[in-house]
Amino acid sequence: MTQNEKAAAAKKRSHAIMIIVLVLLFILFIIPFILVVINVFKTKGDILSNPMALIGEHGFTLQNFPEAMAKMNFFNVFKNSLIITILSTILTILVSAMASFVIVRNGKWKFCSGIFALMVASMVIPFQVLMVPLVSVYGGILGVLNHRITLILMHTGFSVSMATFMFHGAIHTNIPLELEEAALIDGCSRWQTFWKVVFPLLKPTIATVTIIDAMAFWNDYLLPSLVLTDKSLYTIPIATQAFYGTYSTDIGLVMAALLLAMLPILILYLFLQKYIVAGVTSGAVKG
Amino acid sequence: MNRNTFSYKLKQVLMFAGPGTILFFCVVVVPFVYGLYLTFTSWDGVSPNKPFVGFENYVAAFQDSAYWIALGRTAIYSIFAVVFINVLAFALAYLVTSGVKGQNFFRAGFFVPNLIGGIVLGYIWKFVFNRAYVALASAIAGGQVASPLSTTGGAMFCLIFVSVWQYAGYMMLIYVAGFMSVSDSLKEAAMIDGCTPSQAMRNVTIPLMRSSFVQCIFLSITRCFVVYDVNLSLTKGEPFGTSVMAAMHVYNTAFTYKKYGLGQAEALILFLVCAIVGVTQVVIGKKGEVEA
Known part of the structure; x- marks a missing residue:
């Protein structure tokens, strides 16, 4: 291998490591949101018995939303x-x-x-x-x-x-x-x-x-x-x-309420992400 | 029309700056001055008269051991949070400016916690610690594991952890701007002169990014010292009031125990401590700033 090829290979390796680290950190960053999303479709009993399961024993439910919406x-x-x-x-x-x-x-x-x-x-x-x-x-x-x-x-x-x-x-x-x-x-x-x-x-x-x-x-x-x-x-x-x-004890409703509280700004972020990041950066750097 | 007369100028200034200045005075300047006056009264928030008590509130504030414990706790929390926020933010900024694929996607992702208010974030993490973590840890340990939020040290740890998670993405953006401001030619010159990449980072990039560090540390100190929302939703001061931060103590003194004068005196002390720490940091930080 020539010097250049060696350097290129080393660069590739370090990039691969960086991507792995980034992905792991990224998962850590969004895991709380994912947990809310998977639990919002479960019944209260299912959340309490196993908050980590993707789908609860009693299956998929949407009933948390209308109830939380009405109560909130x-x-x-x-x-x-x-x-x-x-x-x-x-x-x-x-x-x-x-x-x-x-x-x-x-x-x-x-x-x-x-x-x-x-x-x-x-x-x-x-x-x-x-x-x-x-x-x-x-x-x-x-x-x-x-x-x-x-x-x-x-x-x-x-x-x-x-x-x-x-x-x-x-x-x-x-x-x-x-x-x-x-x-x-x-x-x-x-x-x-x-x-x-x-x-x-x-x-x-x-x-x-x-x-x-x-x-x-x-x-x-x-x-x-x-x-x-x-x-x-x-x-x-x-x-x-x-x-x-x-x-607070009605955990299914709490999940729905938290998701509802986040949803508007997350949807907005999906569309305006570029502008929001740019705006916050220039605001922070000038301020 | 003469545009140079005093009355014309005054009219212009009042027309343009009037609305903003009036609002600013009404909610910032007047309350600040009125707040100073309140610290010399023993007002309970209800009665029409505000008895003048001199320096009694300040004496009481200095004797309020719960307040000083909360302030000390806030200092410890701030030290850990500020260090970890900046270390993580710097690392993230380094990773998302290194030219890996999808770096804009990662940048946008790490920023997400900053979009959402502290109240909602605190309740989300409360669920994670109280339910998800407990379920997972109990399954691994094979027995019932207590939530970290129910122990004294655990609640503080959770508060620091959530704050780091919350602010790292924001500070990352400032460090990213710092990384971008250091021109590639300087790094290349250092490499040609025989620097390894890590030496170039330590001796070229980091010194040139000093102003980003000063700014991020200042922002994280001033935010951590007055933390309230996450404190309220995540721990509410529990267990047994061992995670009450200074801002929450001030709130409780004034609005829960109806000691407005004392609460205001304690708020002023909090402000002074925060301002002294923040300004000292900026002065020290600015001293060693270098230009490329």
């Missing part, structure tokens, strides 16, 4: 999660893009740079520090809890700083001032310039912020659980928590 009020909580996630994401993008635009273009003004510095500094504050005062101000003093709009505005307020930070970077580096000046000379107002020239150019950042924030809003538990205590307003994570509290 699935369509209602799904609708709540959807409304809250969509509106919070849109609102976050609109107000953050607008704010970052004026902050970049008036960067020398202390008022603007001060707000921006405050926002960046606030990103290190964990939610635990804000939850008690938040509940006492909006629950105790103002009494505005248990409205979807309250949660939407709070979600927006919490994510404004991160989103503004990302839009700030995009406008600062990617959008030439000359472009705006041209639009202003052509008779656009600042408002029109922003919406017709700047905002469309922010598409890549809008996509990143949408993915990061929508996922965070969809999965958030602590804040929604403090704001929405009325059962009819529950989101998927709160409903899952409440469901487990009531039916």
Whole structure:
């Protein structure tokens, strides 16, 4: 064998080992999901007697789904999660893009740079520090809890700083001032310039912020659980928590509820996987 | 119209930045300041008056041994979780950038746990540990095996295990971006100079990826220190309150025992500890950063 052939053979061998390691790790990563999927089609007795069996002794059953759906009020909580996630994401993008635009273009003004510095500094504050005062101000003093709009505005307020930070970077580096000046000379107002020239150019950042924030809003538990205590307003994570509290012994129903809670985002991931991975990567690296 | 007057500029700033800034102030700045005030009261969450008690809450927080035990437990949990998250994430990133077939598929697969909220993940693993693991281990051992969640050390182990599984895929993406940023020509140059692949990795690639390490470690520290969702669903602090993390202790103090002032003081201490650890790590990490 020549030197080159030896190197090629060694490379092939190391690739084979890597693939084996990857496959093993991959199985370890998805095994909990597989266990949920195989057990969701079994009766309660079959799950308890052998959770590892592919099919239960009493055969294949679909009855866990309708029962869990009804008890969890699935369509209602799904609708709540959807409304809250969509509106919070849109609102976050609109107000953050607008704010970052004026902050970049008036960067020398202390008022603007001060707000921006405050926002960046606030990103290190964990939610635990804000939850008690938040509940006492909006629950105790103002009494505005248990409205979807309250949660939407709070979600927006919490994510404004991160989103503004990302839009700030995009406008600062990617959008030439000359472009705006041209639009202003052509008779656009600042408002029109922003919406017709700047905002469309922010598409890549809008996509990143949408993915990061929508996922965070969809999965958030602590804040929604403090704001929405009325059962009819529950989101998927709160409903899952409440469901487990009531039916934890009815393991078949629990499996169905957990699968239902995961399904929407997993289906979305199947189609948008490339964009989600790209969005999260660029968001994580910039943030 | 003059675009340079003060009033014009102010109007512009208020129009564009107003909505975002108002919301930000309403839910972040005002509650933060109000929270500071709450730590000096003994409010129970219900009564209209909030009696001023000075530094009593801070004294009580320092004397609350359950809180310090929870904080110490959180530190231990964070150390293990942060180390294993980053080791696994780095290994995964190495494997999925080495040019093997289907690496995009693996990348997407390892990320899946991050799509799902901590509450759901915790209950899935609770089922795995309590049912699947017990059934399998009992069959192998030939007798009844207890669930790891029912023992003190076991519950902590499960919590660390699930956190590593949960975050490794996310950190992997950051390390992947780090690997991609190190140009191949540098590695090739090192190999031509006589480096073995592992030497090239140790002396060229890893030093150039320092900022990825700093970032991943910072993110994992700040997330682990305030872990709540998985803690609530997977162990709920059981058995016998031996897996209560700091964030859960704060929640219970404020909302279950209705000691809002004390809970807020403990939350602030948690924040300070977390911020000091995180910032120290970033400062140390940034010091040795090198440019290609």
